[in-house]
Amino acid sequence: MASTTEQPTSQAIPPIKVRYCEVCTFPLEYCEFGSSFTKCKESLLEEDQDLYDKFYSEEALAKKIGTLSVEDQTKLEKDTAAKEVKAEKKADAALKKKLASQVTIKRIERNKRKFVTSVHGLEAFDVDLKKAAKQFAQKFATGASVTKNPQGQDEIVIQGDVSADVVEMIEDGVGVLKNVPKDNIVEVEEKKKKGGD
Amino acid sequence: MFKKFSPSTDVSGQTSVKTSVQRSIRSNILSQWKIDQDTLEQFWPKKESLILVKCRDHISIYALHGEPLFFQHFDGPFYPTLRLVHKYPFILPMVRIDRGAIRFLLAGAHMMCPGLTSIGGYLPPPENEIKSGTPVAIFAEGKEHAVGLGITKMDTEEMRRVNRNIGIETVTYLGDDLWAVRSL
Numbered sequence: 001m002a003s004t005t006e007q008p009t010s011q012a013i014p015p016i017k018v019r020y021c022e023v024c025t026f027p028l029e030y031c032e033f034g035s036s037f038t039k040c041k042e043s044l045l046e047e048d049q050d051l052y053d054k055f056y057s058e059e060a061l062a063k064k065i066g067t068l069s070v071e072d073q074t075k076l077e078k079d080t081a082a083k084e085v086k087a088e089k090k091a092d093a094a095l096k097k098k099l100a101s102q103v104t105i106k107r108i109e110r111n112k113r114k115f116v117t118s119v120h121g122l123e124a125f126d127v128d129l130k131k132a133a134k135q136f137a138q139k140f141a142t143g144a145s146v147t148k149n150p151q152g153q154d155e156i157v158i159q160g161d162v163s164a165d166v167v168e169m170i171e172d173g174v175g176v177l178k179n180v181p182k183d184n185i186v187e188v189e190e191k192k193k194k195g196g197d
Numbered sequence: 198m199f200k201k202f203s204p205s206t207d208v209s210g211q212t213s214v215k216t217s218v219q220r221s222i223r224s225n226i227l228s229q230w231k232i233d234q235d236t237l238e239q240f241w242p243k244k245e246s247l248i249l250v251k252c253r254d255h256i257s258i259y260a261l262h263g264e265p266l267f268f269q270h271f272d273g274p275f276y277p278t279l280r281l282v283h284k285y286p287f288i289l290p291m292v293r294i295d296r297g298a299i300r301f302l303l304a305g306a307h308m309m310c311p312g313l314t315s316i317g318g319y320l321p322p323p324e325n326e327i328k329s330g331t332p333v334a335i336f337a338e339g340k341e342h343a344v345g346l347g348i349t350k351m352d353t354e355e356m357r358r359v360n361r362n363i364g365i366e367t368v369t370y371l372g373d374d375l376w377a378v379r380s381l
Contacts (some may be wrong), residue, residue, distance in 0.1 A: 010366060013233075016286065026371055027283065029340050030303075076297075
């Protein structure tokens with residue numbers, strides 16, 4: 001990092017390079033406190049045998065215990081294991097929820113022959129709503145915005161009846177929409193309720 | 198402070214910082230942290246301008262190229278982010294907690310005195326006592342890198358004497374929501 005123009009007398013102290021775990025993003029030595037310890041260990045073993053030995057060989061483990069009493073250590077290990085199971089369950093549930101969540105495309109009648117299309121549920125598939133709205137706006141040459149619906153969730157509202165085209169776009173996976181599975185699309189039509197009815 | 202923090206709801210705005218304000222921040226940091234100008238310029242070059250990210254509860258995060266560098270609560274002291282402390286561990290005074298306390302710290306608890314005064318812990322000797330209200334880097338027994346940042350709630354000598362209750366209030370720690378934020 002020191003450039004050639006820099007004076008050798010410069011006081012700058014170079015930064016320490018810290019290796020972070022790829023799985024849990026902690027510095028390697030803190031993996032044992034994370035919620036994915038076994039996975040962290042596996043990935044490190046694959047990547048860097050030496051470092052793995054440094055942290056998880058028998059003598060390293062023995063040294064690590066330090067001032068902690070044996071009961072405390074076993075308790076800690078138990079805790080970590082429990083935490084791991086919990087985290088796994090949580091991840092599973094999140095994945096299931098993701099697979100089950102639906103993208104709702106709603107055609108809303110605004111004024112007799114005028115419609116708006118609202119797209120709801122894209123955020124479950126890691127779509128940046130703002131970017132998606134921009135993409136829709138560009139594609140259809142209409143206004144498209146991210147708004148909160150009455151339930152307080154974000155949805156994209158596109159001006160004009162473009163529901164069919166939106167479905168097509170999601171099926172083709174254009175741009176930011178590429179991770180959205182097409183089986184989860186639901187099309188709904190909503191008529192404006194008359195006041196006197 | 199960052200136990201619950203999500204950029205989408207808690208950030209209220211981003212602005213670039215005026216040069217004059219930046220100058221005062223720079224001089225503040227130089228006086229508050231144990232860091233010299235050259236080292237500071239490594240991660241914050243003079244020509245680059247900071248972005249001020251305003252968050253809820255009067256937290257302001259200062260970021261460079263989207264990467265958070267340090268933050269401030271009201272107009273209190275500046276805290277570096279944990280990633281910055283990992284790179285430059287000497288900028289804040291250091292304390293160490295024993296191994297038993299690590300898991301509590303990683304759950305966001307404040308640090309109690311016994312964890313600092315026990316054999317595994319470390320507090321600076323009486324002659325360089327840390328006054329209360331100083332930002333400190335919290336290291337852990339048997340570990341090389343810092344595990345969190347906090348602010349002392351009493352003088353370190355008092356911690357030794359009283360040896361109960363909160364000694365250091367945790368500000369940010371490994372695995373909290375600020376840690377999860379890579380870029381703003």
